[in-house]
Amino acid sequence: MIRALLTRQLRFAIFRCPRVCLIKSTIWSRRGHSSNLLPVKTMHNTPHIPDEKRKRVLIIKPGYSETLDPDESGIVSLGDILRTTVILHLFPSDQYHVTWLVDKRGIPLLKGNTHIHRLLAVNPFTPHLLLSEWFDIVVNFEKEPGICAVSDRIPAWRRFGFRLDPQSHAAVAYDHSDEALSFTNDSTAKRKKAKSWSEILYEMLGHKYTGQPYLLGYQPKSEIHYDVGMNHLIGKKFPLKRWPEAHWQQLNEMLSQRYSVCWQQGDNDINDYIEWIASCRVLVTNDSLGLHIALALGKPVVALFGPTIATEVAGESLIKIAPPLDWDCIPCMETVCHRGDPCIAHITVDSVAKAVAGLLEKS
Secondary structure, three states: OHHHHHHHHHHHHHHHOOOOOOOOOOEEEOOOOOOOOOOOOOOOOOOOOOHHHOEEEEEEOOOOOOOOOOOOOOOOOHHHHHHHHHHHHHOOOOOEEEEEEEOHHHHHHHOOOOOOOEEEEOOOOHHHHHHOOOEEEEEEOOOOHHHHHHHHHOOEEEEEEEEEOOOOOOEEEOOOOHHHHHHHHOHHHHHHOOOOHHHHHHHHOOOOOOOOOOOOOOOOOOOOOEEEEEEOOOOOOOHHHOOOHHHHHHHHHHHOOOOOEEEOOOOOOHHHHHHHHHOEEEEEEEOOHHHHHHHHOOOOEEEEOOOOOHHHOOOOOEEEEOOOOOOOOOOOOOOOOOOOOOHHHHOOHHHHHHHHHHHHHHO
């Protein structure tokens, strides 16, 4: 629906050329207030530098398509939004004024981020606003043709990520992004790559990744209450990523003999979810949003991988466990197991319990 509206509004913008728009757009500044289309004035933790002396950056990452996946599901990927925040280290707030375009469901992950000065939620009028502004840098990590078309027409000096091919009406790459785009078209190349997601995002911007963490907007206040958090739920997009329920129950029985264990909480509120993860000393998780939140918080994590690519995720206190199998289909990146025997079910409870115990001893 939002994509269709964006495309419709783009046509309106192209043919009628509205350079001034007097319609209110949903904007969040770092103070959390809504604003009209006048420049958003915000308070900064860094020494104040007038906006005209900082470069203006637009990051387009609503979360509609995962940057390195041929994603057509239409499901907003909150995990992809969060792991894209790693590029914010390249735009320190004393030198850059950053605007981030995001789906409204991703606002809680970004709101309060000190590297972001303005959050724009996608709505039918967003193209009008963006076409009336200018930026020094536009970073578009969305491959949806309508979004690429809007991005290409926003006045800017430099562009990174994806653009629209006017002949094929498909996404193509700007400089530095050819390899990233190839991963969306060649599943074999994607499966065999050894680079992390963060490393590839940095390369798309012409930089070398040196281990920078994700940057979470919401800062939890919870203290440690549990030794182990069981992040057992999974989204609708990739049901095969979920370790079987029976395995989770067995792990709970095994760990509860020595440690305090808590099952996943905050399913309906991202802030509550972040608070719960913060309250756990170690997190056991599928490859999901919780994994990325835990890494952003610097938590020790035991992550279970099966149909997805373990090399895409990296962290200092991260133990990745994959099925002890030599199947040539792993990782398949599919939503349905054609073998009828999901590989992730072959990860043993003992191996996970041992990894958790090792992290708890270190922490």
